[in-house]
Amino acid sequence: xxxxxxxxxxxxxxxxxxxxxxxxxxxxxxxxxxxxxxxxxxxxxxxxxxxxxxxxxxxxxxxxxxxxxxxxxxxxxxxxxxxxxxxxxxxxxxxxxxxxxxxxxxxxxxxxxxxxxxxxxxxxxxxxxxxxxxxxxxxxxxxxxxxxxxxxxxxxxxxxxxxxxxxxxxxxxxxxxxxxxxxxxxxxxxxxxxxxxxxxxxxxxxxxxxxxxxxxxxxxxxxxxxxxxxxxxxxxxxxxxxxxxxxxxxxxxxxxxxxxxxxxxxxxxxxxxxxxxxxxxxxxxxxxxxxxxxxxxxxxxxxxxxxxxxxxxxxxxxxxxxxxxxxxxxxxxxxxxxxxxxxxxxxxxxxxxxxxxxxxxxxxxxxxxxxxxxx
Amino acid sequence: xxxxxxxxxxxxxxxxxxxxxxxxxxxxxxxxxxxxxxxxxxxxxxxxxxxxxxxxxxxxxxxxxxxxxxxxxxxxxxxxxxxxxxxxxxxxxxxxxxxxxxxxxxxxxxxxxxxxxxxxxxxxxxxxxxxxxxxxxxxxxxxxxxxxxxxxxxxxxxxxxxxxxxxxxxxxxxxxxxxxxxxxxxxxxxxxxxxxxxxxxxxxxxxxxxxxxxxxxxxxxxxxxxxxxxxxxxxxxxxxxxxxxxxxxxxxxxxxxxxxxxxxxxxxxxxxxxxxxxxxxxxxxxxxxxxxxxxxxxxxxxxxxxxxxxxxxxxxxxxxxxxxxxxxxxxxxxxxxxxxxxxxxxxxxxxxxxxxxxxxxxxxxxxxxxxxxxxxxxxxxxxxxxxxxx
Numbered sequence: 018x019x020x021x022x023x024x025x026x027x028x029x030x031x032x033x034x035x036x037x038x039x040x041x042x043x044x045x046x047x048x049x050x051x052x053x054x055x056x057x058x059x060x061x062x063x064x065x066x067x068x069x070x071x072x073x074x075x076x077x078x079x080x081x082x083x084x085x086x087x088x089x090x091x092x093x094x095x096x097x098x099x100x101x102x103x104x105x106x107x108x109x110x111x112x113x114x115x116x117x118x119x120x121x122x123x124x125x126x127x128x129x130x131x132x133x134x135x136x137x138x139x140x141x142x143x144x145x146x147x148x149x150x151x152x153x154x155x156x157x158x159x160x161x162x163x164x165x166x167x168x169x170x171x172x173x174x175x176x177x178x179x180x181x182x183x184x185x186x187x188x189x190x191x192x193x194x195x196x197x198x199x200x201x202x203x204x205x206x207x208x209x210x211x212x213x214x215x216x217x218x219x220x221x222x223x224x225x226x227x228x229x230x231x232x233x234x235x236x237x238x239x240x241x242x243x244x245x246x247x248x249x250x251x252x253x254x255x256x257x258x259x260x261x262x263x264x265x266x267x268x269x270x271x272x273x274x275x276x277x278x279x280x281x282x283x284x285x286x287x288x289x290x291x292x293x294x295x296x297x298x299x300x301x302x303x304x305x306x307x308x309x310x311x312x313x314x315x316x317x318x319x320x321x322x323x324x325x326x327x328x329x330x331x332x333x334x335x336x337x338x339x340x341x342x343x344x345x346x347x348x349x350x351x352x353x354x355x356x357x358x359x360x361x362x363x364x365x366x367x368x369x370x371x372x373x374x375x376x377x378x379x380x381x382x383x384x385x386x387x388x389x390x391x392x
Numbered sequence: 393x394x395x396x397x398x399x400x401x402x403x404x405x406x407x408x409x410x411x412x413x414x415x416x417x418x419x420x421x422x423x424x425x426x427x428x429x430x431x432x433x434x435x436x437x438x439x440x441x442x443x444x445x446x447x448x449x450x451x452x453x454x455x456x457x458x459x460x461x462x463x464x465x466x467x468x469x470x471x472x473x474x475x476x477x478x479x480x481x482x483x484x485x486x487x488x489x490x491x492x493x494x495x496x497x498x499x500x501x502x503x504x505x506x507x508x509x510x511x512x513x514x515x516x517x518x519x520x521x522x523x524x525x526x527x528x529x530x531x532x533x534x535x536x537x538x539x540x541x542x543x544x545x546x547x548x549x550x551x552x553x554x555x556x557x558x559x560x561x562x563x564x565x566x567x568x569x570x571x572x573x574x575x576x577x578x579x580x581x582x583x584x585x586x587x588x589x590x591x592x593x594x595x596x597x598x599x600x601x602x603x604x605x606x607x608x609x610x611x612x613x614x615x616x617x618x619x620x621x622x623x624x625x626x627x628x629x630x631x632x633x634x635x636x637x638x639x640x641x642x643x644x645x646x647x648x649x650x651x652x653x654x655x656x657x658x659x660x661x662x663x664x665x666x667x668x669x670x671x672x673x674x675x676x677x678x679x680x681x682x683x684x685x686x687x688x689x690x691x692x693x694x695x696x697x698x699x700x701x702x703x704x705x706x707x708x709x710x711x712x713x714x715x716x717x718x719x720x721x722x723x724x725x726x727x728x729x730x731x732x733x734x735x736x737x738x739x740x741x742x743x744x745x746x747x748x749x750x751x752x753x754x755x756x757x758x759x760x761x762x763x764x765x766x767x768x769x770x771x772x773x774x775x776x777x778x779x780x781x782x
Contacts, residue, residue: 094691095674103421103693106428107406234674234693301654301672308586308611310630310654312672312695 086265095234104234108241112196116174116245123246125151126173131158134184139209141179143290146219147259147272149248151177161190161304169194175246176304179204189294190304193242197302198312200242202268202294209290217274217286222255223248224272230263235313239268239296257288268294398461399702400668402676403434403449404694409459414668414678414688414705422459423466436482437698444702448489450482456489472501481519485526485543492519498531500543510546512539522574530581532569538583540595554599556591571615575622575639582625582639584612590627592639605642608633614669616658618681626667626681628655634669636681646684651677659701666705670696 035051038044070077082088097104108114115121125148129137133156145151161178168176173194180188189202210216226247231240243261251257256276262269272289298314300306396418398411406428412419433452440446440458447459454474458467470489477495484490485500492498498510498519512519515534522528528550532538540551556565568586575582581593583601588608591601607627614628618636624645628634632651635644653673660667665681672695678688 101693102425103406103408103428106425107694110406110430308630310613310672311632312653314631314652316632316652 093233096232097234097237104237108237111238111241112193112198113241113245117241119249121174123150123174123248124172125175125177125246126164126168127151127153127177127179128156128164129178130180131156133179134181136184136209137179137181137186140186140207140290143210144177144179147224147289148177148246149221149223161192165192165194165303186292188297191242191246192304193245194303197300198238198242199300199302199304199309200239201297201300203297205293205295207290207292210288213287213291215286217288219272219288220255220257220274222252222257223250224255224257224259225251225253227258227260227262229261231261235296235299236263238299238312259289266295268296270294397704399704400676400678401437401447401700401702402670402692402696403437403698404692404696405433406430406694407432407434407451408694409434409447409449410692410694410696412676412690412692414676414690417688417690419676419690419692423457434697435479437700438482438484439700440484444704447700448482448484449698450479450491452478454479454491454493456482456491470504472499474499477516480516481531483519483521483526483529485521490519490521490529490543492516492531494533496531496533496536498529498541508543508546510541510543512536512541517568517570518572520572520574522579524574524577528574530572530574532572532583534568534586535566536569537567538569538572538581538593540581551593551595552599553593553601556600556604568611570611570613573615573617573625576617576620578622580622582615582617584615584627586611588612588629590625590637590642603639603642607635607637607644614655614658614671616660616667618660618667619663619665626658626660628658628669628671630654632671632673634658646681648679648684648686650686650689651675656696657698659699661701661705662703664705666701668699668701670699672696 035044035047038047108117116123127141127144127148129141133141141153145153161176164176175194176190176192178190178192179186180190182188186207187204189204190199191202192199210219224247226244228240228243231237231243240261247259256274258273258275260269260271260273262271270290270292271287272291273285273287276284276286278284296313296315299312300309300314301312302309396413396416398413398419400412400414401422402410402412404410407423407430408425408428409422410419411422431451431453434449435452436450438448440448445461447461448456449459450456450472454472454477456470456472458470459465460467472489472491474491474493474497475495477493477497479491480494481492481498482489489501490498491501492512494516496512496514496516498512498516500508502508510529510531512531513533513536515536516531517533517536519529519531521530527543529541529543530538531541532553537555538551538553539549542550555567559565566587569583570586572581572583574580575592579595580602581595583591583593585591588606588610590603590605590607590612592603594602608629608631610629610631610633612627612629614626614634616626618624618626623639625637625639626634627637628651632653632655634648634651634655636646636648637643638645648669651669651671651673652675653671655669655671657671658667658669660681666687667679667681668676669679670676670692674692674695676688676690676692676696676699677686679685680687
């Protein structure tokens with residue numbers, strides 16, 4: 018550095034340090050000037066590089082991958098390999114397996130905590146619209162443990178309880194019947210349909226479902242629970258799609274209708290409620306918070322960050338993904354058929370979720386649905 | 393050594409027996425994956441002999457298989473079917489199996505036809521024996537008080553516990569014994585319950601527990617004694633809280649952190665201060681009991697039910713540390729052992745040592761002061777060593 022400074026001193030006077038200017042206005046002006054110069058230089062450099070790369074053609078150095086939290090993430094050791102025999106065996110015998118063997122049809126009971134506020138009620142109504150074959154029951158101050166046998170006798174396969182605090186829905190308990198498991202989620206950012214801009218009207222078609230990034234063993238269990246809430250055969254002409262997108266352990270629920278504008282572009286219109294879930298606990302068996310055994314429970318104090326990330330994942334390289342797509346249409350989905358609705362796809366870019374959803378590579382996937390229809 | 397030595401064996405909920413060589417963080421399924429069925433859930437596991445070369449594991453459907461670790465083969469499966477209940481306990485006493493089912497039938501099998509039966513009451517949750525006197529069994533369950541049986545007289549329990557007194561509202565305290573263990577080298581028993589109580593029974597003293605206290609607020613599903621210490625036990629509950637409990641104080645001494653799911657089984661190493669635990673979160677964890685440190689954490693893919701901690705650890709580990717000196721924490725353990733040995737040597741050494749006198753320059757100082765200096769040193773050293781040994 019020192020030698021460089023010396024050589025500089027010979028050719029030109031070094032630039033004064035801006036922070037040594039004591040007048041605020043002058044300092045600001047100088048700073049702005051410096052900033053503009055820097056920007057100009059940056060643009061210049063960019064242009065030069067672009068030109069260089071164009072000149073080199075194929076020999077150009079490969080584009081660098083940006084370092085984002087997602088791309089830097091280390092895969093969790095419990096990540097499920099699609100070919101893993103043991104996990105496949107385990108899942109083929111778990112509590113949701115009867116749904117995946119197409120033996121049961123989902124039927125959902127939606128209820129709330131005691132004396133729900135009007136907002137929670139509205140939310141439940143929207144949930145009922147988005148989940149086919151569901152019914153809302155007033156809680157009537159009943160214990161959940163007493164509801165379960167009643168629901169069982171009426172052939173319900175799932176119970177969904179919306180809890181609220183300060184008249185805002187803030188929790189969701191999902192119990193699969195008859196033998197569990199039960200998951201408890203924290204719910205946040207609830208947006209009802211009228212609060213969403215340019216919201217569309219919901220139709221009664223059976224939706225398709227997209228589950229993203231439920232890749233660890235725990236993620237698989239939770240993803241299977243979500244998948245088993247929907248009827249098996251989506252009505253593709255309804256163009257309704259429900260997405261559970263997991264990003265850093267937050268599960269984003271979105272409900273869209275898509276349209277194919279042309280071969281390359283697709284449009285999305287949001288339909289239903291919008292909310293975010295975060296897993297609090299996964300319990301074996303039907304709801305029993307006192308004596309139930311927990312498969313996973315979120316603990317407030319953790320020693321290392323390792324435990325906080327439940328569904329840690331590394332973004333699937335798009336190439337791999339395409340290959341996987343060409344193979345069987347879905348990469349990691351639990352044992353559902355080819356024509357089925359579950360798909361895992363990477364969402365590129367670092368834009369916020371909603372924006373990402375509109376650029377959806379999912380659209381390409383949706384196109385595949387249509388191809389399926391044609392086949 | 394080509395094949396890794398398995399020092400922990402874990403039984404899973406889908407019937408896979410897993411051999412884990414902890415130091416290398418390697419594991420394998422000992423039985424083939426094709427046999428993985430929920431029906432074959434491994435619900436109990438025990439050593440087949442004292443050399444720890446045979447492993448007997450009982451399936452939920454009341455069958456028992458034996459695996460030989462030397463020949464790496466399974467011997468023929470034995471069917472101890474009693475009724476519809478699930479297997480809750482399995483023991484091996486003098487080459488005979490003892491099984492316990494959830495319906496409360498405990499049987500000592502001399503033959504497929506010839507057996508001694510104990511009716512231990514319905515909703516049985518646990519069955520253990522006293523390692524000192526293997527013929528003495530203890531059973532307990534839901535609304536089924538702790539009973540101690542002698543296999544020679546199966547008609548009547550030798551000890552039947554009495555429920556604790558009614559609570560301050562004069563309501564009956566429900567009974568739900570989930571785990572029970574005999575305290576080492578004594579007749580005392582420690583039990584844990586579904587209502588988060590830990591109780592110590594002394595059959596010689598009284599029928600009610602001599603000690604009764606609670607830990608946390610969830611059913612305590614796992615219990616283990618620690619080596620030869622009769623005043624410390626390790627418990628684990630359904631929410632993944634695991635702690636070392638001091639029975640003298642009736643309080644928690646250490647809490648082990650970082651466990652995500654309910655604990656099903658805990659076992660301590662015979663001689664070293666190591667503890668293995670497994671449960672619903674599909675991880676096998678090895679903790680150092682003294683430092684509370686998590687030494688190993690191995691993902692085993694299935695929900696885990698029960699485990700066996702082999703004693704092989706010690707020798708193998710020492711070899712490793714000598715050759716590579718890589719495992720720093722294990723080194724610590726080794727040091728502890730060395731300290732133990734050192735303790736006695738130290739004592740002798742100090743006693744035999746001559747008092748070295750140096751010529752003092754100052755007039756006032758005498759011999760005695762030197763001696764008192766030495767004594768001070770000794771007293772300083774002693775308690776520190778003593779602490780680690782205990």
